[in-house]
Amino acid sequence: MNINLGNTIKLIRENKGLTQAYISDKILTQGNYSKFENLNLDIGGASLIAILNKLELSLEEFLFIKNNFTITERNSIIHKFHSLTYNDRKGLINLLNDIEKYSRRKNDFLIESIEKICKSLLIFIKTKDIENARIGINSIWTHLSKRNHLYISDIYLLNSILFFFPLQTGREIIKYLLRGIDKYKNFKDIEKMKINCLLNFSIFLIKNREYKDALIYIENAISMCKLYKYYSKITVCYIRKGICLNQINRECKSGLFWINKGFNLLKEMDETDLIIQLKDEIERLNYK
Template sequence: MTEFGKLLKYLRTSRHVTQAELAHNLISRDTVVRIENKHQSPSFETSTELLEKLGISLSDFDKQRATYNPTSFSKLSQLFLYQLNSSGDHQTLEEIKELAHMIYQKDSNMTARNIMLSVEAMLQIDDQDFDVKKIKELRNLLRPVWDDLSQIDEWCMLDLRILDSCLFFFELDTAREIMHHAFRIIDKKYPTLVGLKAAFSANYCYLLILNRKIKPPFIEVMESRKIASQTGRYDLVIVADIRLILLEQDPDYQSKINHKLDILSDFGAKKLVTSLRREIKTILAS
C-alpha cells in the first residue's frame, strides 16, 4: 500500500485539496498524513472512499498509477495486453521484457516472470522460422510458466493471455489441457473474453498441424472455425479457412489463400497476414 499513499498525495495536491478536506467526515487528518507518508495502509473501503472524494474511480486510479510509476506492475500488464492486441514490434517486446525482468527482480512477482519468459519466446520466434524444432527448443524456456500456473485452479485474465500467447510451445496433451481449462474459466468468470476461446482454439490447431503424424486435423480445424464464428472472431474464421485449404491440398490453393489474405489485409490485420505467410511456408515445408 505504500504506492497507494504516494500516489494519493500526488492526486490530492494536484487537485488542490488539503489533507483536512480529504479526511472530513471519513477519517482523521492524522490518518491521511500516515497513509501519505507510508506509515499506514488503509482498508479497501477507505481507499475507495478517499478516491471517490477526489473524483477518481478505481479503474482511473489504476491508470494513474501506471502513468505515475513507470515501473509498476500495472504498467507492465497494460503494455503486455496492448502488445497482444496490436501490431506491436520487436522494440516494444524488448521494453516489456526489460520491465518484467525489473519487477521480477524487485518483487519476485511470478506473473512478471511469466510475462518475461513468454515475451522472450515471442522475440525468438520473430527471429526464426516457426517450426517444430524451434518449438521444442523453446519448450524448456517456458516450462516454468506452466509449472507455476498448473498449481493454480482459477487463472486470472492476465494468466489466460499469457498462456494463450505461448500455447504453441507446450506438448500437445498439455496444450489441450490448458485450452479446455481456459474455456471453463472464461465461461465461468470472464464471459466478455469469449473471443479468447477462439484464439486458444486457433493456436492449438496450428500446433496440431505442425505435429500431425497420422491424419490431418480436419475436425479440430472445423471446430476452431465454428468457435471463431460463434464468438465474432472473423479474422480467425479466415485463419481456419486458410488452414483447411492447405490440409485439403487443393490444387488451386495459392489463389484461394491469396484471396483470403487480401480480405485480412482489408481488415487492417497486417501482423496476422505476415504471421500467416510464415505459417503457410512452414506447413508446406513439413
C-alpha cells in the same frame, strides 16, 4: 503509509467539486476521512475501493493518475507482453531489456514468467528446437496447473506458452484455459481473450495436422467475432478456415475461397502488417 495516496484522492475530489462529507458517507467518519487525505491515517482496501466508486474511478485509472498519468514500470512490461507478437524477435529482445532494468522483478512470479517466456520464444525463433525452448517454461505450466482458479494474468501466460507443448498437454491446457475464461463472463475484454485462445489453439492443432478439430475452434471463434464485431480477428479465422478445408479435401475449392476472403477484407482495412504476418504463416506451414 503511501504518502501520495491521500493527496491524490484529495486532488481528484477537489477537481470534481465533491465534498469530504459526500465521499466519506457510509465509508469513514468525516474526521477519519480528513485525516486520510492529510496523510495522518491509513485505510483498508475495501474503504479505498468504496472511495474510488464515489469518485467514479476504477482502481486502474486511479493508479494511472497517481503515477502522473503514466503506467508503472511493471504494468508497462505486462502491457507490452500482452501486445507482443510472439515471432517478433526485436520486440522480445526489447521486452527482455525492460525486464532486466526492472529492479523489483525477483520473486515476482508474473514478471519472472514473462522473462522465461520471452527467452524460450527467442530460443525457438533462433533454433526451431521446440523441446529445448520448452525447458524454460515447463515450470510455469507445472505451477499454474495446480491452481483451483485462473486469474487474467494466468490466462495470458498459458495462452502464450500453449504451442510449446505436446498435443495431449495442449488439449489439457486449452480446456483449463476455457474453464477459467468462462468464470470471467462479462468481464472487460474477456471475449477478445477467448477469441485469442481459440485462434492460438487452432494454429497449434493445424501444426499438429489436426485439421478437423482446428476447424471446430475456428468456427467458434468466427461466431464470437461476428457477435462482438472483431473484424480484424475474423480475417484470421477465415484464412485459417481455408487452410483447414484445403488440407481436409485437396479437391475442394472452398478453402481457397475463405483464404481469399480473409485477405481481401484485410486489404480493405489496410492491415498491411497483418497481411504480411499471415502470408508468412501460410508460407511457413507450406499451405500454399
